[in-house]
Amino acid sequence: MKYVIGIDLGTSAVKILLVNQKGEVSDEISKEYPLIIEKSGYSEQDPEEWVAKTEEGLAELIGNFSGNVKDIEGISFSGQMHGLVLLDNNQKVLRNAILWNDTRTTPQCQEIYDKVGRDRLLQITKNPALEGFTLPKILWVQKYEPEVFAKAASFLLPKDYLRYRMTGRLQMEYSDAAGTLMLNVAERQWSKEILEQFQLSPEICPELVESHEFVGNVTSKFAQKTGLSQEVKVFAGGADNACGAIGSGILSEGKTLCSIGTSGVVLSYEERNDLDFAGTVHYFNHAEEDAFYTMGVTLAAGYSLSWYKDTFAKEESFEQLLTGIEEVPAGSNGLVFTPYIVGERTPHADSTIRGSFIGIDASHERKHFSRSVLEGITFSLNESIEVFRNSGKTIDTIISIGGGAKNETWLQMQADIFNSSIEKLASEQGPGMGAAMLAAYGCGWYSSLKECAEEFLSSSKTYEPIPENVEAYKKVFSIYQEVYRQTKEMNERLREFRK
Template identity: 40%
Template sequence: MLYIGIDLGTSASKFLLVDEVGRVLNTVTKEYPLSFPRPGWSEQDPAHWWQACLAGVPELLACFDAKQVAGIGVGGQMHGLVALDAAGNVLRPAILWNDGRTAAQVNYLNETVGNDKLSAWTGNIAFAGFTAPKLLWMRQNEPDLFTRIAKILLPKDYLVYRLTGVHATDYSDASGTLLLDVAHKRWSSEMLDLCGVTEAQMPTLFDSWQPVGTLTAAAAAALGLPTDVVVCAGAGDNAAAAIGTGTVGEGRCNISLGTSGTVFISSEQFRVDPHNALHAFAHADGGFHLMGCMLSAASCNKWWMEDILHDGDYAAAQEAIVPEKLGRSHVFYLPYLMGERSPINDTNARAVFLGMTMDTTRADMTQAMLEGVAFALRDSVEIARSLGLDISRSTLCGGGSRSPLWRTILANVLGIPLDLPATEQGPGYGAALLALVACGRYRNVAEVSRAMLHIQATVQPDPELTALYDARYAEFKQIYPACRPLFASLAGTP
């Protein structure tokens, strides 16, 4: 039998066809536009996601027997607000995870309602990208549309709705709404009341691997698939990707060095750090996870190389950074190009180069940029360690992991081995594995995840270099606190 995994991303959807032993047989990518109607706003028409599915699935199956497809899983961008009316029509473009219009609502939630209450109700505090602040913004700025909301969905859930006709979500994705009582895996009545919505307007909650339904006759006909294809609840993009990297169970870690950077730590128990610097979410394996999310990771490298240096030869730029220079540079870089989420939650934070002298070279600044991202990832790892989690190694994925130099820097900044998975297909692959469980091919998520994980290489830290980076990290940690008042002043924030 065959299984389809869908990664509903911000700029494109990726479709994967997988067999019963997890081999990727085909992939197709369909792009769609983003809309930025005002500075700091980010929206998308959900119709584009469905159109991508209508085009992508038939192309994916062009050389295969569609009757062999047994299941579909969807992983997708989190936090986006998709509002439907009573007829199932989209009321307005989806407000996405990287939309920054909700600063006032976030301040109200964190400061007026209070972090302590939010953490007690949901396990988290408010961030600009979360769904609850978007609902408050919509209620305040688009009251006529707000009163017409019949159902509230997340982006991947809209695709599941179009496939099955069922309003469903999973616990991992729901965790990023600030509307879920994560510890007890139920909608928070306090947050729903605060946002002016009811539980009837929320989708039904499922575990990620649970079937929510089969294809509607219309969807099956449009996609060229049988109507008995099972569709599972799926997962938020990071939780889905973690399934594909074996990050399930207690204390497993995966670091994604993509456009944004994430530190994803699975846990069998619900944990919250005292300052809510890490997100405390449900996991797609039925447990929980802590996640640190930095907004600019590999995008720092792209910005530095292409926008500043106007150079697309990334490998050549790193050749001048010889091993003897690692851990010994005097230049630092704060990677806050778009503000920052974890662990500082500061929309005013900005990127900074610090420590240049007359003999500073382009290579020194490139090295500082790579190290700065690694140091910022360590910030999240250190918070998880403070909660008693033993992070002694991690898998590493994302576009930045293709750089041998960056892998070496990160392994030594963290002081742990980094394992590189042989198959790295991101959320779409994890979603396909969830479909395998939904269809009964595997008993649970842990079983399928570990069966499919194959490590192609491991980067080992060097004790001497790790010691050098420990000293550098102690200095790095002093930079943001020193700059924070200036960041607020430049932004006009009291």
């Protein structure tokens, strides 16, 4: 039996999957690493933590493996998007990586609009200037750490740095490059216009490669530390959302994904590079060659549920917390939650807005609050689905993965709120599986990623919308949409009191 490895470099941990030729997960290792939060709005990590924990995880995985290590033929990657890793001329890291969820760069986003223009930026990059993207981070370092920036010879994104440390070669693939605000997404090349506007040398941008492209073998040093064979082939990989799409079979028109992790994502496959969503949703290169995807984001999806649990039921399991929600009717007896606890992304790119419980009544019990949190998260995701539908897209089947796929009541809620069939995968591994599939395709096991998905993936259950719930949720959703407009100005006034 032959195997591939999918490495998912996340925000809090690296997850490593060993997958066989049938698409079965033979082993799974996860290693956590810390965030560095020096002040409010800052979020950084030491790139050496990624390398050390990946080495540790791979060594454990190889130690568990009873077969011939040379039967592990390929490795590929999924990685957290947008994070800035700056390297000097000797490829040494110059400072901690600034992550996707760092929000210090609001002035730099305005600078981008002032110099490039909002419309021109969308024409080139297909995306608005948001704090999470990479270019604003580069401009922040340029302004506030000029001595560091003066030494910068190149930049990488998190998984690309990890891959560099494994192979000794610098590259970046298109799906992650699309999240930098420096790539011409339609033309699939670095934008000379953007680079010139900010006096950035083209040399700072690494070589661009396809996600399934063979980019080298592991170095002898890395092989020695992990137990991997030096013959194992390394493939470029993809951004976490692109790999999540591959690992869920989102590889043709009409396929849509709902992924609920810390943040929440609604992602739809696109064949064309010329659709115009006016920046309301993200528009990125897919990890499948010559394909694209559009994506709406809820900043605090699963995080809203984790916050709710940690604040009000810290010692309980999620299962205990959600006991009784199936007894509560659609609309939570008039209680509405908005999940804006760290701001919002789609359709409101607003770092100031904050969450609300609206309609609290003396008759409400904890189960009503618990259900309203799930409904609020799902309403936020539905706003992205509405953007897609209003653009003319047909969305009638959605693959649900992540935390939202772990509770039957929540899956039914998604079917009712989205007014769509919801499919739950038989074996859901998300971005890590997408990375493994890129390695399997790169190794030549399959003639296409679609063929690989047919072999690796299957649905276990489908949830259909219940008509009376659909009608009830349409009414509550319209109220939910009003809450943003009604509380925006109040939250701006409350900002001075936040510590």
